[in-house]
Amino acid sequence: xxxxxxxxxxxxxxxxxxxxxxxxxxxxxxxxxxxxxxxxxxxxxxxxxxxxxxxxxxxxxxxxxxxxxxxxxxxxxxxxxxxxxxxxxxxxxxxxxxxxxxxxxxxxxxxxxxxxxxxxxxxxxxxxxxxxxxxxxxxxxxxxxxxxxxxxxxxxxxxxxxxxxxxxxxxxxxxxxxxxxxxxxxxxxxxxxxxxxxxxxxxxxxxxxxxxxxxxxxxxxxxxxxxxxxxxxxxxxxxxxxx
Amino acid sequence: xxxxxxxxxxxxxxxxxxxxxxxxxxxxxxxxxxxxxxxxxxxxxxxxxxxxxxxxxxxxxxxxxxxxxxxxxxxxxxxxxxxxxxxxxxxxxxxxxxxxxxxxxxxxxxxxxxxxxxxxxxxxxxxxxxxxxxxxxxxxxxxxxxxxxxxxxxxxxxxxxxxxxxxxxxxxxxxxxxxxxxxxxxxxxxxxxxxxxxxxxxxxxxxxxxxxxxxxxxxxxxxxxxxxxxxxxxxxxxxxxxx
Numbered sequence: 001x002x003x004x005x006x007x008x009x010x011x012x013x014x015x016x017x018x019x020x021x022x023x024x025x026x027x028x029x030x031x032x033x034x035x036x037x038x039x040x041x042x043x044x045x046x047x048x049x050x051x052x053x054x055x056x057x058x059x060x061x062x063x064x065x066x067x068x069x070x071x072x073x074x075x076x077x078x079x080x081x082x083x084x085x086x087x088x089x090x091x092x093x094x095x096x097x098x099x100x101x102x103x104x105x106x107x108x109x110x111x112x113x114x115x116x117x118x119x120x121x122x123x124x125x126x127x128x129x130x131x132x133x134x135x136x137x138x139x140x141x142x143x144x145x146x147x148x149x150x151x152x153x154x155x156x157x158x159x160x161x162x163x164x165x166x167x168x169x170x171x172x173x174x175x176x177x178x179x180x181x182x183x184x185x186x187x188x189x190x191x192x193x194x195x196x197x198x199x200x201x202x203x204x205x206x207x208x209x210x211x212x213x214x215x216x217x218x219x220x221x222x223x224x225x226x227x228x229x230x231x232x233x234x235x236x237x238x239x240x241x242x243x
Numbered sequence: 244x245x246x247x248x249x250x251x252x253x254x255x256x257x258x259x260x261x262x263x264x265x266x267x268x269x270x271x272x273x274x275x276x277x278x279x280x281x282x283x284x285x286x287x288x289x290x291x292x293x294x295x296x297x298x299x300x301x302x303x304x305x306x307x308x309x310x311x312x313x314x315x316x317x318x319x320x321x322x323x324x325x326x327x328x329x330x331x332x333x334x335x336x337x338x339x340x341x342x343x344x345x346x347x348x349x350x351x352x353x354x355x356x357x358x359x360x361x362x363x364x365x366x367x368x369x370x371x372x373x374x375x376x377x378x379x380x381x382x383x384x385x386x387x388x389x390x391x392x393x394x395x396x397x398x399x400x401x402x403x404x405x406x407x408x409x410x411x412x413x414x415x416x417x418x419x420x421x422x423x424x425x426x427x428x429x430x431x432x433x434x435x436x437x438x439x440x441x442x443x444x445x446x447x448x449x450x451x452x453x454x455x456x457x458x459x460x461x462x463x464x465x466x467x468x469x470x471x472x473x474x475x476x477x478x479x480x481x482x483x484x485x486x
Contacts, residue, residue, distance in 0.1 A: 008357075010261065013263075014262065015261065015262045015263035015266065016261055016262070016263055016351070017261060017262055018253065018258065018259055018260060018261050018262070018353060019257065019258045019259070019260055019261070019262060019265060020256075020258035020259055022262060023258065082353075082357045082360075082361075083361075083365075084357055084360040084361055084365050084366070084367050084368060085357060085360075085367050085368070086368065086369070086481065087365075087368065089361070089364070089365035089368065090365035090368035090478050090479055090480055090481050091480075091481065092365075093364055093365050093473045093474070093476055093478040094473065094478060094480060096473070096474060097473060097474065100474075104364075104476075106360075106361035106364070106365065107361065108259070108353045108357045108358050108360070108361040109353065109357070110261060110325075110351045110352065110353060111357060114251075114325045114327055114328060114351045114352070114354060115351050117325075117327040117328075117349075117351070118325075118326075118327055118332070118349035118350065118351040121332070121336050121347075121349070122326075122327050122330075122332035122333035122335075122336050122349065123327070124327050124328050125327060125328070125329065125330070125332065125333035126329070126375075126381070127372070127373060127374045127375060127381075127389055128372070128373055129370070129371070129372040129373075129393065129398060130370055130371055130372075130373075131370045132369075132370060137481055137482030138369070138370075138482060142397070145396055145397075146370055146396045146397075146398065149392040149393070149395055149396035150372065150392070150393070150396060150398075152392055153388055153389045153392035153393060154385070154388075154389075155372060155389065155393075230336045230337065230339070230340065231336070231339060231340065231343075233336055233347075235333050235336040235337060236333055237333055237334075237337060238329065238333050238334065238380055239380030239381060
């Protein structure tokens with residue numbers, strides 16, 4: 001039985017990949033992924049065969065992985081961040097029923113939530129909820145409900161896909177929903193291009209976040225009621241008592 | 244200005260550490276951490292000075308890191324998983340106000356949620372909430388509220404610290420709360436000793452999970468209404484349409 005490795009390469013920089021992920025890419029014949037991610041790893045894995053499909057061609061990309069593995073090649077399918085967080089691991093398992101002789105092994109990586117948190121300080125130290133604002137595959141009503149209930153529960157919230165050209169006002173809409181339960185002065189932070197050239201980050205209040213424009217390479221963090229700003233960093237206390 | 248690296252070493256196995264984390268440990272003079280985590284990395288970083296404090300001595304451990312850095316030594320403070328997810332990064336920032344000349348840099352790692360998800364299949368492909376059942380530092384009423392609202396919002400839920408000797412019935416209590424909104428046949432999974440010797444995993448229904456005993460080395464996953472079992476794995480669809 002052959003195995004396809006579904007590999008999370010982390011936020012982008014080679015050093016943010018796990019040793020296990022780098023080993024899997026070194027030991028495979030073919031690396032398959034979205035064009036942008038293949039470009040991120042290419043220089044570190046010379047001599048491999050690279051196959052790419054554009055965005056929105058996820059099903060084709062998965063089928064390509066199975067077909068290539070069925071030819072007897074060792075395949076690694078790469079995803080940015082963690083392959084299991086809004087990544088391709090799920091679809092690979094769903095399609096794998098058509099290829100019962102091929103096994104899937106997921107190799108975890110650093111997702112944008114924890115990669116971005118490390119840049120901002122320590123926003124995710126306590127219970128948090130991860131919500132994607134993309135309504136391409138999820139009805140907006142469901143996203144809205146999750147934003148409201150997660151805010152009512154006082155979770156730290158991390159938003160993936162907070163905006164794009166088409167969805168320019170989604171972050172503003174999300175902030176208005178969160179403001180029903182979270183205070184306007186709630187400490188928030190944004191990180192763009194995590195672990196890549198041009199990485200930037202900023203802390204601000206939820207009221208300020210509402211009027212901030214973000215793109216699809218930005219990850220957004222909204223604190224809980226205890227999150228504070230310490231030395232320009234966003235920090236959520238765990239609750240250890242100290243004098 | 245000197246810098247302390249707060250390093251997430253991942254679930255435990257050396258290969259699950261990022262390249263950046265391994266570099267930070269190789270380049271430091273002193274590695275500080277909870278005894279169990281220091282034992283996990285010791286053999287890979289021979290020649291370093293190792294300092295440990297037991298569990299519940301987190302504040303002392305952080306002060307030790309600052310005092311050692313103030314002596315001019317390069318310090319790495321290690322945490323299992325990601326240092327920013329129920330880890331020491333928050334407390335390090337909080338205490339850092341007493342040491343304004345020392346900078347903190349967090350190096351992210353694979354947390355148990357994504358490490359465990361990779362073992363089970365792909366349970367976290369869509370929006371999820373991370374909740375710790377430990378009421379040592381959080382009032383149980385707050386945990387209860389978060390379990391209820393996260394279930395009502397149909398999040399996939401990942402539970403950290405689901406049980407211990409003292410809290411033997413906490414998972415059962417948590418399941419009863421989640422069962423108010425989630426169906427008894429909701430697909431769930433548990434993983435123990437992620438990435439370490441003796442790693443085990445199991446998928447089951449929420450009704451079965453309610454009657455399952457777990458320890459503090461177990462991470463628990465409760466699916467959303469769409470999570471399914473595919474080839475013995477726990478898989479949450481993202482929603483890509485395919486025929």
